[in-house]
């Protein structure tokens with residue numbers, strides 16, 4: 001069946017899909033360094049094509065992103081984000097960077113933590129998402145201590161050692177070279193500062209897997225079709241989650257980026273994990 005993004009017909013939960021899922025960690029780490037191709041959901045694409053494909057997804061979902069987030073997670077994303085914000089270690093007057101900040105949930109929390117004497121950079125590669133986010137910030141009366149700026153996580157336009165805390169929430173799995181993005185986040189973090197990564201991860205409650213698979217591959221695209229007339233973007237969401245490095249792999253990647261005390265907390269049985277690393 002032809003689809004919105006010109007990709008192959010989905011093969012969810014069939015033999016092909018399982019193979020890809022089983023190889024997900026291998027694909028994420030090895031493709032990034034040694035291969036001309038990478039994954040876009042369950043599809044292999046040329047590395048240089050992935051950012052454009054991801055941009056199409058977020059151009060398409062930007063207008064309905066916040067309502068879909070609440071619907072898809074049953075409001076849980078608010079708790080996961082609150083858990084992340086409680087661990088920034090930020091104090092009034094400090095400076096923070098929200099990478100892949102999108103519609104601004106984390107930026108808003110960071111801006112409140114650093115207060116009027118501090119500053120937050122709200123960044124994203126996608127102008128449509130950034131625009132929805134900066135409009136929301138203005139609506140909430142937050143603006144004077146926030147700068148919104150288009151930026152690729154793989155090439156952050158900030159100086160070394162300039163941020164007390166660097167966050168990325170539900171953004172890393174969309175980045176082509178995840179290790180490079182983590183290296184960049186560690187580079188701009190100040191010694192004494194912290195890098196936090198909130199992302200969908202691997203279930204640790206095994207009996208939930210069939211329910212979670214059905215929800216991801218059947219309910220999510222149907223919800224996307226119903227609310228946003230866009231099943232493909234939400235199918236990509238489910239696939240990209242399965243292709244993201246698992247908890248231990250991501251922890252090792254943060255260490256590889258030079259961060260210390262790298263650890264993670266599983267949330268909602270591992271549906272999501274918060275990873276943290278300190279810079280000394």
Ligand SMILES: C[S@@+](CC[C@H](N)C(=O)[O-])C[C@H]1O[C@@H](n2cnc3c(N)ncnc32)[C@H](O)[C@@H]1O
Pocket residue numbers: 054058099100101102103104105106123124125126129151152153154168169170171172174175176
């Ligand atoms: C699922 S949204 C998350 C938005 C927000 N952080 C939140 O938690 O609601 C993922 C975001 O990652 C952004 N993104 C994807 N690839 C990126 C990249 N290479 N650099 C920066 N942002 C990127 C997308 O444009 C999108 O806004």
